[in-house]
Amino acid sequence: MHAYRTHHCGALSLEHVDQQVRLSGWIHRRRDHGGLIFIDLRDHYGMTQLVLDPDSAAFASLERLRAESVIRVDGIVVARTSETINPDLPTGAIEVRVAETEVLSSAEELPMPVFGDLDYPEETRLTYRYLDLRRERLHRNIMLRNSVVASLRRRMTEQNFQEFQTPILTASSPEGARDFLVPSRQHPGQFYALPQAPQQFKQLIMMAGFDRYFQIAPCFRDEDARADRSPGEFYQLDIEMSFVTQEDVFAAVEPVIHGIFEEFAEGRKVTPAPFPRIPYAQAMLEYGSDKPDLRIPLKISDVGDLFMREDVTFKAFQSVVSSGGVVRAIPAPGAASLPRSFFDKLNDWARKEMRAPGLGYVTLQEENGQILGKGPIAKFLSDDMIQLLAQRCGLGAGDAVFFSAGNESAAASLAGAARARIGQELGMVAENEFRFCWIVDFPMYEKDEETGKLDFSHNPFSMPQGGLEALNEQDPLEILGYQYDIVCNGVELSSGAIRNHRPDIMTRAFEIAGYDKSVVEERFGGMLNAFRFGAPPHGGIAPGVDRIVMLLAGVDNLREVTLFPMNQRAEDLMLGAPSVVDTEQLRELGLRLAPKDKE
Numbered sequence: 336m337h338a339y340r341t342h343h344c345g346a347l348s349l350e351h352v353d354q355q356v357r358l359s360g361w362i363h364r365r366r367d368h369g370g371l372i373f374i375d376l377r378d379h380y381g382m383t384q385l386v387l388d389p390d391s392a393a394f395a396s397l398e399r400l401r402a403e404s405v406i407r408v409d410g411i412v413v414a415r416t417s418e419t420i421n422p423d424l425p426t427g428a429i430e431v432r433v434a435e436t437e438v439l440s441s442a443e444e445l446p447m448p449v450f451g452d453l454d455y456p457e458e459t460r461l462t463y464r465y466l467d468l469r470r471e472r473l474h475r476n477i478m479l480r481n482s483v484v485a486s487l488r489r490r491m492t493e494q495n496f497q498e499f500q501t502p503i504l505t506a507s508s509p510e511g512a513r514d515f516l517v518p519s520r521q522h523p524g525q526f527y528a529l530p531q532a533p534q535q536f537k538q539l540i541m542m543a544g545f546d547r548y549f550q551i552a553p554c555f556r557d558e559d560a561r562a563d564r565s566p567g568e569f570y571q572l573d574i575e576m577s578f579v580t581q582e583d584v585f586a587a588v589e590p591v592i593h594g595i596f597e598e599f600a601e602g603r604k605v606t607p608a609p610f611p612r613i614p615y616a617q618a619m620l621e622y623g624s625d626k627p628d629l630r631i632p633l634k635i636s637d638v639g640d641l642f643m644r645e646d647v648t649f650k651a652f653q654s655v656v657s658s659g660g661v662v663r664a665i666p667a668p669g670a671a672s673l674p675r676s677f678f679d680k681l682n683d684w685a686r687k688e689m690r691a692p693g694l695g696y697v698t699l700q701e702e703n704g705q706i707l708g709k710g711p712i713a714k715f716l717s718d719d720m721i722q723l724l725a726q727r728c729g730l731g732a733g734d735a736v737f738f739s740a741g742n743e744s745a746a747a748s749l750a751g752a753a754r755a756r757i758g759q760e761l762g763m764v765a766e767n768e769f770r771f772c773w774i775v776d777f778p779m780y781e782k783d784e785e786t787g788k789l790d791f792s793h794n795p796f797s798m799p800q801g802g803l804e805a806l807n808e809q810d811p812l813e814i815l816g817y818q819y820d821i822v823c824n825g826v827e828l829s830s831g832a833i834r835n836h837r838p839d840i841m842t843r844a845f846e847i848a849g850y851d852k853s854v855v856e857e858r859f860g861g862m863l864n865a866f867r868f869g870a871p872p873h874g875g876i877a878p879g880v881d882r883i884v885m886l887l888a889g890v891d892n893l894r895e896v897t898l899f900p901m902n903q904r905a906e907d908l909m910l911g912a913p914s915v916v917d918t919e920q921l922r923e924l925g926l927r928l929a930p931k932d933k934e
Contacts, residue, residue, distance in 0.1 A: 339407055345381020347426050351412045356431060358383060359407040359439065361469065362400060364450050372398060373430075376408065379474075384421075384430040385410070393436035403442040403449055403469070409435040457894075462908040464899055476896045479599065480884045484551055486598055487572050487880070490591045496549040496574070501536035503529060503553070506861075513557035515567075523925030529555035532877065534796075535862055537575040538834060541873040542865045546577045551880060557905075565881060565893045566905035571829070572883075575875035581817050581833055584874050585609065585773060592821065592828070592878065596769050599887045606771040610821070614776040623663070623739075623751020625777075628825030629770035631758035635750045636728050638664045638738075646717035655740045662740045663750040666728045667757050670735035671698035671709075677760070678710075681737065684756065691749050694737050699725055701732035712738075742784075755825070769823055769886065776800075777818040780811040780848065790848050794818050797832035798872075799844060806843045821878060823886055831876025838866050 339359040347356065360378035367373075372394065374385040385408060387394045393408065400406070410431040421427030446462075447455050449469045460467045467473055488498070507514045507528040514528040530536075532554045540548045552573040558566060572591075576584060589608040596605045611629075618625050621634040639662040642652040652662050670677065678696055685694035697708045697716070707713075708721040716724070728736050737757065739750040758764050779799050781792035789811055797816040799805050805814050817833035835841045841863065845855045856863065884896040894900040901907050921927065 336409075343380040344376055344378040344383045345425055347383055347412055347429050347431070349414060349428050352414050352429065354412050355409065356412055357407065357409050358385075358431065360405070361449075362397075362402050362404050362406060362442075364402065365397075365400075376406070376431075377469075381425055383426045384415075384424075385433050386413075386430050387433045391433060393433045396438060397433075397436055400438065401442045401444065403445060403466075404438065405440040405442075407437040407439055408433045457902060458908060461894075461900065461902055464909050468898070473895065476884070476888045476890070477898055479888055480880075480896050483595060483599060483884050483887065484880060486595055487551065487591065490594055491549045491572070491574075494547070494587060494591070496547040497545060498550055499540060499545070499548055500550060501530070501533040501540075501552065505530050505536075515555045515557050518924040518926055520924050531556050532571070533573055537573055537875060538862065538873065539865055541575055541577045542868070542870055544577075544871075548575045549573060552877070559903075565897060566901050566903070569893075570880040571877040572880055573875070573877045574831075575873060577871040577873045579833070579872070579874050581775070581819060581874065584831060584833070584876060585819075588821070588876055588878070592771070592883075595883065596823075596887065600769065602767070604768040606769065610771040610773055612773045612775050615774055615778065616776070618774050619747050620663075623747045623749070623754055624825070625774050625820065626822045626825055626827040627751075627772065627774075628755060628758075628764070629772055630765040630768055630824055631755060631763055632765075633666055633668075633754050633758055633763065634729075635754060636664045636666075638662050638724060638727060641720055641723055641727070644717070644720055647715060647720050649712055649715035652738070652740050660740060660742050661746050662738055663746050664724065664728050665737040665739065665750050665753045665757060666730050667696075667735040667737060667761065668730065668763075669733055670757075670761065671700060671733045673735075678735075681753070681756065681760070685749065685753065689749050689752055691739070691741075691745075694739065694749075694753060696735055696737045697721070697724070698735045699730055699732055706732050710735075744784075771821065771823050774820040774822060775818075776815045777820075778812065779814040779816040779844070782812065788849060794830065794832050795845065795848070796835055796841070798835045799840070803837075803840050803843060806840065806847060811847050817874070819876070821876065826882055826886060828882055829876050829878040831874065833872070833874035836866055836870040836872055838863050841866075 336357055339357070341357045344358055344360050358376055360376045363375040363377035363382060365372060365374050370389050372387040374387070374397065376383050376385050387397060397406065408431065410433040412429050413432055415428055415430055445466065447459050447466055449466055452470070452472060468477065504517060504527040507516065507526065508531055514531065517527040517529065519525045519527060533550065533552050537548055550573045552571055553568055554571060555568050558564065574588065576587060589610055593605060593608050615625055618627055620637060623635055639656040641647070642649055642662055643656055656662060682694050685691045695712050697710045697713050699706050699721070700709055705718065706721060706725050707718060708716055724736065725731060730736060737753055739746045739753060777793040779792065780789045782789055794816065797818045800815045800817060801809065818830070819832065820830050821828045835844060842852050842855055846852065881893045881896060885893055888896050890896065899909065906912070
């Protein structure tokens with residue numbers, strides 16, 4: 336017999352009755368019933384109920400053990416009586432009568448229990464992460480992640496993509512998020528950087544002629560934590576392809592993403608391919624966001640022109656429009672019959688959380704066959720204007736409409752957040768669905784509102800639509816890029832682009848944004864040199880593995896799908912990183928710590 340087990344704790348069933356077995360695992364829970372001891376023994380694979388009677392030699396040794404002690408037991412499989420069968424447990428039809436046991440490791444008093452699903456402070460969970468990972472929900476999430484990564488690899492290989500590993504020690508990036516720097520012992524005073532993403536390397540792989548690359552790539556960014564962004568490191572499905580158009584990238588990525596979500600959806604609906612393509616300008620108008628949650632069937636409308644009619648006297652919105660701003664209308668179907676507290680609550684939310692002046696509204700009611708407006712600002716609007724407002728927003732009697740006004744960016748932001756909140760409040764979110772879309776046609780440039788200078792709005796290394804001719808002849812603010820985001824349920828899974836592979840187009844694109852040619856050469860000379868020796872048109876994308884698993888697991892925080900995450904302050908509470916190193920290590924690296932500034 337094997338030293339530790341003949342079966343794992345999720346394997347036994349009625350076909351094993353009367354067999355002698357050996358199991359090993361953790362004591363999940365112990366219950367005393369009239370002299371008998373019942374123990375739920377747990378391992379990675381499942382749970383088996385053990386039974387010990389007072390005459391058993393194992394009774395005394397197991398009676399005093401704490402939960403989470405590790406034991407090995409030998410015993411006979413017996414069928415449970417019909418009234419004691421547990422239909423929720425794969426092994427619920429049997430139990431093991433223990434004849435002999437060995438204590439492999441006894442547990443001290445636990446800082447947090449593994450049994451049950453109570454919530455515990457993040458500090459406790461991260462300090463004792465190995466205990467947290469034993470809990471069923473988190474254990475299940477990590478195994479889901481393993482299965483997702485394995486499926487991603489299989490699906491990419493089936494599409495004839497080759498997996499390559501790019502360097503972890505590389506050069507510091509001159510743009511983007513903060514780098515993690517690694518001092519070089521052999522080159523005192525010089526530093527490597529951990530890659531924020533394998534962007535330059537995967538493009539160089541295309542220069543080298545490999546055509547279709549992918550990697551489950553680790554990325555490192557010294558950024559503050561968010562619920563949908565881990566501090567320090569994260570993983571992405573990094574993809575690059577040669578001789579492709581934007582639609583070719585979509586055609587390669589959609590079967591992979593759709594397939595993954597369909598495989599692990601567990602009955603939830605998934606948007607069929609091809610995913611909807613929504614231009615950026617349309618997304619910002621209709622959803623107030625470039626990562627819209629399409630589970631909410633509400634669309635925002637621009638109604639600034641209606642407030643400029645002669646029969647409207649609402650000066651607050653007229654002043655906004657006259658100064659170049661916009662007024663956006665957010666529909667709220669069926670809300671007219673809700674109590675005043677519903678509207679007041681949304682208004683308070685806009686003021687406190689969004690720091691906006693408020694959220695004006697009008698309710699629509701029918702009187703004598705005509706739709707009339709009610710509410711604080713309705714008295715400033717004519718009956719004709721109310722009719723036009725209802726038509727434009729697709730609303731009728733019994734509905735309501737909220738307003739967001741200001742400069743285009745601020746109004747869109749408030750309208751988008753209000754759309755999401757109203758959808759939630761009215762129960763309009765299509766739960767148990769994964770709604771995908773592509774956001775396309777991002778503007779290449781934007782104007783800084785404070786300085787009035789042009790700068791790149793999204794990705795400076797993408798190919799402008801229209802190429803060099805567009806850069807030379809079009810208004811920069813009208814130039815669009817071959818840039819795209821893939822979005823699911825309001826979560827951006829990835830940005831991607833068709834790359835700018837021509838040095839002349841890249842130099843001109845940066846010139847428009849105010850970068851001198853010498854600056855471009857200094858900062859991006861490595862890539863430009865590669866382009867000069869024959870660069871294929873290429874493009875790619877990098878969906879976030881962590882975010883994919885987060886959506887599939889139905890959780891709101893990446894720490895719930897990551898083995899050993901850091902806390903919000905980028906600290907590893909379990910192993911104590913970052914940590915102080917001794918003077919000798921610093922001296923060997925040619926480093927000296929600067930004194931702290933006095934407060």
